[in-house]
Amino acid sequence: MIMMKTYQVEITQSAEIDVAEIFQYYQAINPQFADTLFNNIEKIIDSLSTMPYRGKIVPELDRFDITQYRQLIVNNYRVFYQIIVDRVIIIGVVDSRRELTEWLLKRLIVLDKSDTEIN
Numbered sequence: 001m002i003m004m005k006t007y008q009v010e011i012t013q014s015a016e017i018d019v020a021e022i023f024q025y026y027q028a029i030n031p032q033f034a035d036t037l038f039n040n041i042e043k044i045i046d047s048l049s050t051m052p053y054r055g056k057i058v059p060e061l062d063r064f065d066i067t068q069y070r071q072l073i074v075n076n077y078r079v080f081y082q083i084i085v086d087r088v089i090i091i092g093v094v095d096s097r098r099e100l101t102e103w104l105l106k107r108l109i110v111l112d113k114s115d116t117e118i119n
Helices: 013-029 031-047 101-113
Strands: 008-011 069-074 077-084 087-095
Touching (some): 008 031, 013 087, 031 069, 087 101
Parallel strands (some): 008 087
Antiparallel strands (some): 069 077
């Protein structure tokens, strides 16, 4: 029997705020969709504990030779994360229709300065 490696999934405060803001926005418009979207985001994040490498490298960062960050898509949202040894760190959840290069670089600079942000 093959044992699958398990990773500890952690979410930054910033990513938690991202998800809360997305949920609150849709809750006011369509509560059922808000619940579904929240559950889908939660499932994809939880699934990273066993399959973190299935996400692709973030293209906006790849062109700067920053290849340690990955993403998965949930509806119109991109879940950004980094794999560090046996941990998966969720760094943000953002609308995929948004221009993200500047947002990503700012978020990563903030994350790099504060490891205490991880919950």
